[in-house]
Amino acid sequence: MPPVFRFAPSPNGYLHLGHAYSALLNFDLAQQSGGRFLLRIEDIDGTRCRPEFEAAIYEDLAWLGIAWETPVRRQSEHFAAYREAIDRLQADGLIYPSFESRAEIARLVAEREARGAWPRDPDGAPLYPGTAKSLTEDERGRLMEQGAPYALRLDMAAACARAGDLHWREQGEGPAGETGDVAARPQAWGNVILARKETPTSYHLSVVIDDALQGVTEVVRGTDLFWSTSVHRLLQDLLGLPAPAYRHHRLIPDDAGNKLSKSTRATGLRELRAAGASPADIRRLIGLPPFCGGQPASPP
Template identity: 60%
Template structure:
């Protein structure tokens, strides 16, 4: 399997991280990712870090966070202290966002989800296809990007809720040369051409969240000195966004190792809502860490 093969991997100063969100119980897919991260660091005499991605303060809870520690400890994993918790580093993300705004690469986006849906529906009703990202979500319309400065200021003065979005076209135009990432997940090293344009104008922050996953993950990886990002194939295409943000913010680019996913009976990747695959539930059923290794194919 992709990242399970240790051939052609960097061998010096390796730092990996497992970065779950405490918004539900860990499942078998998380176990695979955590064990692969720890195993890579161990085999290369590197460092294994744990990061708690708790940007979403409405869904993340202390109980779920404690569950993460309990599950990982049960699996036999240990990690460096202190654990980085995103909720304690909002200023880091705010500084990065301010830099992108100052570069005129981010704009306030006022459309609600309902308004976006209506624009997309109206366009598709005419027979015109609407661009969608690799996850199937429609690209954000250009309406807010085309507003005059006066219109934006009026809306901001009226305290209209908005999100900051990356002006993808402008951001890509600043690049000098091809945008690549180094991928090791296939068992051999390859340079992959990144295509961030397929994601449209991604969110950088919202009124209810000081940073998006995309912005916070590249800041965290840089500040923690992560050299090797080991994560599931569901984030493979999102690497294009991360490489773009790293380039714009002058951040180092880690190596990437995208591994196979653990799928449920329906053939889809596991969800935290599926209690039958939760590590705590499996532990309560009498399963052992060795059973978990077997269930995830290690």
């Protein structure tokens, strides 16, 4: 079976040079290996994702010379699949609802930090400090009947106890040079959110389900998502899903050395194209070699 690669942007802004690097690297590797290249639209955030941004994704990628299989998978069309996974985890006693607002969680974190250091996840966000796991079923049911907003969280301790030690195959390199067989550390993320009352999924949940349903065998993405792979490996194990090979690549920084943002107009593909840049110029700017004889040269 040929390898299957994917590029999965969110339509909550216009693509920039960092997106171009990831998309072109995936496309190049698919071309080199005789594999398949898929495009997935990760549009579960109904408040930020907009049709004009999705249309711009197709336009920018086609301009870069990237071709993808159709139909394109749009996450907003597959909430039923994510809800089914939530139901399975709930039946296994591995998720629970929490009812604190973001403001209440921030207050709880501040109270705990006033007494000493409070743990943070690999992205620097404080771990969930609440006590919702200790609520009784009656208390949870009463809050839900009252229409209280809630988030469904993974009981990380129970999930890790069930899964045991997990690893993934890293073909690229992590932030500190990690490569090869990497030990997953999902507990570093605490009781992550897997769904909310208004949205039956999250990035962590939907990405592993989509990769499995689409037969993705090679996940090529930025090093900013390196340690998120720990959560993904855990969910793959809990849901009986296959684990693809992972290859995390360098990020394209802005002039100040920071990670690019979709609000950074100077590196937006639309702005660069309007200023006269060509697809070859984009490849040069992001450090990818040109196409050779109709096929991509080996990426760095």
